[in-house]
Amino acid sequence: MKTVTGLFDDYDDASDAVGELEASGVPHGDISIVANNSDGRYDDGYRSDAAEDAAGGAGLGAVIGGAGGLLTGLGLMAIPGVGPVVAAGWLAATAAGAVGGAVVGGAAGGIVGALTDSGVPERDAHVYAEGVRRGGALVTAKVSDGLVDEAERILGQTNSVNLEQRRRAYEADGWTRFDADAEPYGDIKAERDRIRNASSR
Template sequence: MKTVTRSYDSYARARAAVEAIEKAGIPSSDVSLIASQHMSPEQERREPSDAATGAGIGGVVGGGVGVLAGLGLLAIPGLGPVVAVGWLAALAVGTAAGAATGGLMGALIGAGVDEEEAAVLSEAVRRGGTLVTVRVPEDEVGRVEGLLSIHRPVDLVAQAATWRDEGWKTFDPEAPASRPTETESERKRREWRDEGMGKQA
């Protein structure tokens, strides 16, 4: 099995990507979504319960069908409260069978994601993004990547380059999560950059 990941700066795009993946026949058990708690304003705001902080999913905060029906608030070590569901979320909080420690970056690396990419993906969530992760057989990788790309994921190479220009080095689990105003500013800046690149093309 291969792990395919994409980061989105719109929760709606990430949700649409998950729904497209499930409609294509990928089992819900192989799909995961992890979002900043500030990413989806339509979700009910709740503090994570003691159970969520320590281990599992808190109260359901949003829905849909398939994997999204189980979406809830939980606390991931190094990130704090997030809206999440799925196998990668279980690994990140250390509740899945065989999970040695919690943490999104460690879970991604354990799932076969390159360490540098895992750091950027984790930072993207910390800064307000939504991560969609899918486990698929090797012969399905191209099809899944195509479906996820339709919903306009973030260009992580360009994003990481921008962060490094600003002094970012790697994901820091001790760093505080971005506040809603910072998250919105980050999103608008990406949109302006993308629009500028589109005009140049």
């Protein structure tokens, strides 16, 4: 198994990538999405049973494997330094497990650890976490050798973020690494960052 990851500035592009991964044969339980929710796209009333079950010790991936696909199991959680996110899948469950499964309460910066534990280089994991902090959506899949090329194609599509370009843009502003103690981006700041990133593509 190999972990393949893609960062998107737009939630809808990330959602489309999840659908393509599912259609290509990647099982629901091997896909994860973590998307910034600073714009309040999903409120507490939207929270699914997936977040509650994960808080009780079940992994999100196990909860969302039903016929409706991964995105039907989205739940709300908070990640220090990132703020409110909408998440589903193994990465969310792993990040939440960093604090004993308290998904609804917070994930203690566990997103970087969850990514590195799955094989993502730490340097890249910090950029992915910062990308979510700044309003983006992260899609991650654990794929078998036979699906690696297709998963990389899907997550490397033109609407995904070029990781090296984004790293350079962050570093040009003085950023060095994701900081779980940093203030989360608010909706307006995240939207400004998305617009700036879209214009620099």
